[in-house]
Amino acid sequence: MKKLINSPDSVVADALRGVEAAHGDRLRVTFDPFTVVRADAPISGKVGLISGGGSGHEPMHGGYVGPGMLDAACPGEVFTSPTPDQMLAATKAVNGGAGVVHIVKNYTGDVLNFEMAADLAKAEGIEVETVLTNDDVAVEDSLYTAGRRGVGVTVLVEKIAGAAAAAGRNLQEVAEIGRRVNANGRSMGVALSACTTPASGRPSFELGEDEVEIGIGIHGEPGRFREPIGSAAQLASRLMTPILEDLPFRSGDRVLAFVNGMGGTPLIELYVFYAEVAKLAAEHGLKLERNLVGNYITSLEMQGASITLLKLDDELLRYWDAPVDTPALRWGA
Template identity: 60%
Template sequence: MDASDDTGATAPGAGTPEPPAPRRTKKLVNAPDEVVADALRGLAAAHPRLRVDPRARLVVRTDAPVAGKVGLVSGGGTGHEPLHSGFVGPGMLDAACPGAVFTSPVPHQMVEATRAVDGGAGVLHVVKNYTGDVLNFRMAAELAEEEGLSVRQVVVDDDVAVSDSTFTAGRRGTGATLFVEKIAGALAERRAPLDAVADVARRVNDASRSFGVALTACTTPERGVPTFELGPDEIEVGVGIHGEPGRERRALAPARELVETAVEAVLAELPDPVDGPVMALLNGMGGTPLLELYVAYGDLVEALELRGVPVVRSLVGNYVTSLDMAGFSVTLCRADEEMLRLWDAPVETAALRWGR
């Protein structure tokens, strides 16, 4: 007779039971500790016009460095795709440094990326306002400058949900990062000088505000379980892109009410004029289908029209995500005529392309 029955339980007196099998993450991964390298190999295969180094964790546009052009470098923890690697290419970033999941890249990645894109006109670092990102990019800039490279940095801090959080001092950097990278990237493509590119990046950040809502938590490949708990009828209002807590936890409500909450929060902190035109990003967090995102975008436009705020440019989709989190974020930018012209300029990246 076997020492165990058909349930797998060990019979009395059969000795020490076998340890439980390790938890397997129900995700399309081979090994959690290899997920970043594996994803970068896939990115390289899908987009051969990018120079991708899965081990060094660098994504560089094929023609970099471009002589006489300001180079743009950004980066952050993996898990926010297509930010940042999906935005590398003509008209946007010159290089991206992906870190481990929800973890800042390290300074040597950033220095190597800076070297790779320096075409003699200097390099701009676009940094989301998270403590690790800010400290590591600052160190990288100092090391690059010791090598004789000219570097400027712009910190993106658009999330109005909280003024300070576990990961930041001040507002978190979220959806406005896309606006900053696209508009500054377009100006750099026109061979504008480094200070002018940094200036427009700061103006875009200053003119942008964001707010997010989570319907579910996300699950990292390493943990295999949700990063926080929400009841079946609970949502997190003002959530961060790493699952950081927001303003409050409340009961689920119709899309129109959730969008209204986001609009009120963003407009309360958006620079004047109150009724000026805006660029709008209705962003998915990674686990929300487009069907629902378009529902939310219709409600967003309606809410803004009722307030006399015209939407002059828009994007709907998953652009600044949080792995598989269900939910959305709203980013509005008070765009002036120069910003709109730069937004409309050609761009050719894995995740964003038009005008070519």
């Protein structure tokens, strides 16, 4: 294992010290427990938004804390859900009296810990609504699995629901808009290499030089199928077909296309990939209204990419375009 770290045990704390050093003017970082909070929180009368999850997916979630997006993030250990005491601390820090939305990716650990945190917050008189993201079409959604994973759409939920909260919408409305984004978004990813968590020191799976893993999650968990690597055009088609069929996306739909890098794939390849995604979307009759290309929800140094398509309506588009001012996403502000 070759990593730019001091010690596997202190990676999260050391990275948060960096976040504090870089963005201390706009973010407040606490270390016991770990939270990243807007420096001006709580905003009186505004619905608070928090999210959280294992570390290793940067810039998600700490990079999305700021005006127009999240009010706080709770970083867990690498690929490990944060704990209820962190979530409670973040909830209290951002509660401006209008209630708090918890944006939770559908993983057993995240769900269980956020459930406990919501119970604790409610016991302290804070209204909480939970928005669960579960957009990964690689996972069969049935009684026999933990359900679909929350992946790329989480970034879009945080942006759009964050704009709705900034616009003064109430707790139920902000949560409804977040759920609408999730309901209209679908994602799937491919890995060209595994990733190595600092604690384990070994790759999470072994891939041959000529193999890819289709349908990977964001924690180095293996995917659904392993197959020989194809061209960017072939891989784009391999992911786009199940995404398009699942919602389903129909000719004439207005969409946002999000090509996300998993951390170890250079931007030049992501743009090669995006060209194929845009071509396939056009062939399907989709109207590509907006896009996002880059590393936004990563899996340490994994090589690979995911595609997220979001079906837009006027309201979602307006909130997507609204100003946002965070370390990792910033426009119009």
